[in-house]
Amino acid sequence: MTRQEIPITHDIPIEEVYDKCPALRRYDAQKSKCKSIKRFKHENLLYLYRNYLVHEFRHPGKAIENDRHSCQPPFYQKTATINYLGDNDCDFSNGWELVYPVGFFVFMCKEALSVVVSYHENNKTSPFANYSDSSFWI
DSSP, X not given: OOTTEEEGGGOOOHHHHHHHOHHHXXXXXXXXXXXXXXXXXXXXXXXXXXXXXXHHOSOXXXXXOOGGGTTSOOEEEEEEEEEEEOSXXXXXXXXXXXXXXXXXXXXXXHHHHHHHXXXXXXXXXXXXXXXXXXXXXX
């Protein structure tokens, strides 16, 4: 990691966020999930990321993944946006963007398959037992 990157292990727990801002806890209790701070939890962000890729065919956010991060866990990357570019001056703003490296998705898939395999081996079951191999088309 560089000074331009922060690992997600530095995320603070949601309870700590609520402790620092009790009004937010009351707000979240009264509002729907789409307006809650809980929508920024990684489980929801991963789902949004998937939707961007699968349904919109675009990469979410402005951060850029490069090969050196391919096997690393997710991280926040410092980004800059040019707001104005003149002949002799410019204006830009900085921010932080979340990056889920491709290697992270590969790791999650392998881990999930490993758990499924272990489950079926330990229980002597088949994942295909509940699926029909015939066609339902007329």
